[in-house]
Structure formats: C-alpha cells, structure tokens
Amino acid sequence: MGLLDGKVAIITGGAKGMGEFHSRKLAEEGAKVVIGDLDAENGERVAKEIGGDQAVFAELDVTDPDSWERVVQEAKEAFGTIDILVNNAGLAGAITGLLDIEEDLYKKIIDINQNGIFYGMRAVLPTMIEKNEGSIINISSLAGLRHDITVNPAYTASKFAIRGLTKQAAYEFADKNIRVNAVLPGAILTPMAEATLTKEQIDDVSQNLLPMQRFAQPEEVSEVIVFLASDKASYVSGSDYVVDGARATINK
Numbered sequence: 407m408g409l410l411d412g413k414v415a416i417i418t419g420g421a422k423g424m425g426e427f428h429s430r431k432l433a434e435e436g437a438k439v440v441i442g443d444l445d446a447e448n449g450e451r452v453a454k455e456i457g458g459d460q461a462v463f464a465e466l467d468v469t470d471p472d473s474w475e476r477v478v479q480e481a482k483e484a485f486g487t488i489d490i491l492v493n494n495a496g497l498a499g500a501i502t503g504l505l506d507i508e509e510d511l512y513k514k515i516i517d518i519n520q521n522g523i524f525y526g527m528r529a530v531l532p533t534m535i536e537k538n539e540g541s542i543i544n545i546s547s548l549a550g551l552r553h554d555i556t557v558n559p560a561y562t563a564s565k566f567a568i569r570g571l572t573k574q575a576a577y578e579f580a581d582k583n584i585r586v587n588a589v590l591p592g593a594i595l596t597p598m599a600e601a602t603l604t605k606e607q608i609d610d611v612s613q614n615l616l617p618m619q620r621f622a623q624p625e626e627v628s629e630v631i632v633f634l635a636s637d638k639a640s641y642v643s644g645s646d647y648v649v650d651g652a653r654a655t656i657n658k
C-alpha cells in the first residue's frame with residue numbers, strides 16, 4: 407500500500423532536478439504521474455524509467471494557459487482525473503542586484519515562477535472543485551521568506567508572491583476540500599544550483615551559510631511533498647513548509 411495509491415498527480419518541471427525526484431517518489435507511493443516540462447528529452451526518459459502504465463510526459467510551458475489546458479486534457483485522457491498538482495517548475499537566473507538585473511530576465515523569471523503557478527492552479531481547480539478534493543503544492547523558496555544573497559530580485563519577488571497566492575487559494579477553496587500549501591526549500595543540490603553557483607561557491611556556502619554544512623539532496627524535499635499530497639495531511643492547508651536544514655534560524 408502506497409500513501410498515494412489511486413491518485414493522479416501533475417508535476418511541473420518534472421524532467422530534471424527536484425521535479426524529477428518528486429515524480430519518482432510520488433510514483434513509488436502509488437500515484438500516476440504526469441511529468442509536465444519544456445524539456446521533452448529528459449521528461450520522456452523519466453516517464454519511461456518510472457514505467458509506461460504509471461507515468462506519462464506532457465510537453466508544458468507553465469507560462470502559457472493554452473499549454474496548461476492541453477496538459478490537463480492529456481492527464482485526464484491518460485489517467486481519468488487530477489488529484490495533485492506540484493507547481494515546481496522554476497528559473498533562478500544569475501545572482502544580481504536590483505540595478506543590474508536585465509528587465510527582460512526580470513519579467514521572464516516572474517512569468518515562469520509566479521504567473522506559471524497562477525495559470526497552473528486555474529487550470530486544475532475546476533477538476534478538483536468538481537470532485538470536491540485536491541492537493542496543490544507550490545514550490546517557493548527560503549528566498550520567499552527572507553532576503554537571500556544567492557539569488558536575484560526577480561527570484562525573491564516571485565517566491566514571496568507564491569506564498570501569497572498559496573494563502574489566497576487555500577482560503578478560497580478550503581470548503582471544497584482542496585488543500586494548498588507552499589514548500590520553501592533551502593539549498594538543494596540540483597542543476598539549478600549548479601548553474602547558479604560554481605563548485606567553489608557551493609563549498610563556501612556549505613561551510614559558511616548552512617548550519618548542516620551541506621546542501622540537501624532533492625529526495626529530502628520529495629518526502630515533504632509526498633506528505634502534503636497524501637491524506638495524512640488532511641488538515642494542513644495554507645502553510646509554509648520550510649525545508650532548509652535550519653538555515654532560516656540565522657540571518658545570513
């Protein structure tokens with residue numbers, strides 16, 4: 407018996423990084439998973455490795471409402487319904503200050519990280535409202551809780567906004583038995599972290615900023631996603647789940 411037997415989940419950004427691990431872990435717990443991502447090559451690979459009857463890849467651009475409609479349709483055709491949405495796709499961009507960030511990059515990060523979650527919730531909510539059940543998990547960041555020196559202003563703004571959108575949706579749909587929570591990871595070793603920081607910076611951050619003196623492995627976040635997606639979290643909604651190895655206890 408898995409914690410998610412009989413449930414159907416869409417995981418955005420599921421082709422690599424944390425999303426890949428969330429997809430694998432949700433499937434391990436019995437969910438049928440729809441891996442939504444721009445990256446078809448890795449998405450198809452992950453779906454194939456999970457196994458044809460339990461996972462499908464669906465090409466998704468989270469910034470495009472039409473793309474969302476197609477993915478919702480594909481999920482229903484493949485598995486009949488949608489119970490869980492993990493809004494995980496994100497873009498970090500280089501570390502810059504307020505005066506340095508290119509306006510186009512600022513808008514792109516907001517579009518993917520913040521607007522993508524808005525479009526995603528709007529796409530799946532009608533199905534969840536109809537069945538009077540659902541769990542939505544929006545991936546924010548420790549950078550959505552307080553300033554973080556390893557990111558840029560667009561990333562910070564988008565990750566704060568995700569927590570606001572989460573609380574709005576949690577309140578609005580609580581009486582429809584739809585739970586909406588935010589997860590705020592700290593430093594997690596994924597392609598995003600490796601694209602933003604050099605090996606030396608990763609070592610330096612580990613030693614000087616992280617109380618556990620290490621980045622987390624993506625699976626350590628997946629465990630929290632499984633809990634929030636499952637019926638074990640039946641009274642948990644509108645919350646921020648910080649998964650940061652105690653980093654937020656210090657202000658640096």
Ligand SMILES: NC(=O)C1=CN([C@@H]2O[C@H](COP(=O)(O)OP(=O)(O)OC[C@H]3O[C@@H](n4cnc5c(N)ncnc54)[C@H](O)[C@@H]3O)[C@@H](O)[C@H]2O)C=CC1
Nearest residue numbers: 419422423424444467468494495496547591594596597598
């Ligand atoms: N790695 C870290 O230390 C932390 C990451 N996060 C958040 O966790 C989430 C996952 O991060 P990582 O796995 O590190 O990132 P990643 O860069 O390793 O993977 C992101 C995935 O999202 C996909 N994606 C990007 N834009 C997309 C779009 N428009 N439509 C569909 N898919 C798109 C990419 O193709 C990729 O598969 C992100 O929201 C990120 O902001 C939060 C805190 C810390």
Ligand SMILES: CC(=O)C(C)=O
Nearest residue numbers: 547548549554556592
């Ligand atoms: C990339 C990211 O979200 C952090 C906090 O490092």
